[in-house]
Amino acid sequence: xxxxxxxxxxxxxxxxxxxxxxxxxxxxxxxxxxxxxxxxxxxxxxxxxxxxxxx
Numbered sequence: 001x002x003x004x005x006x007x008x009x010x011x012x013x014x015x016x017x018x019x020x021x022x023x024x025x026x027x028x029x030x031x032x033x034x035x036x037x038x039x040x041x042x043x044x045x046x047x048x049x050x051x052x053x054x055x
Contacts, residue, residue, distance in 0.1 A: 011047050018052060025050060 005016050013024040025047050027034055 010050050013047075018050075022050060022053070 003016075008015055008018065008021055010021050010025075013021045013028070015021045015024060028047055031044075
């Protein structure tokens with residue numbers, strides 16, 4: 001069954017809006033526990049800039 005609204009993706013973030021993806025990226029960068037941890041990992045990947053935000 002298709003989604004009721006478009007799905008966007010940027011890097012490893014998926015959401016229904018750019019705002020949702022930007023919030024997920026902020027949470028990722030802040031180490032929010034919503035993303036969990038990988039056992040044995042000592043390095044966290046750095047997310048690239050979002051393509052619609054000028055840097």
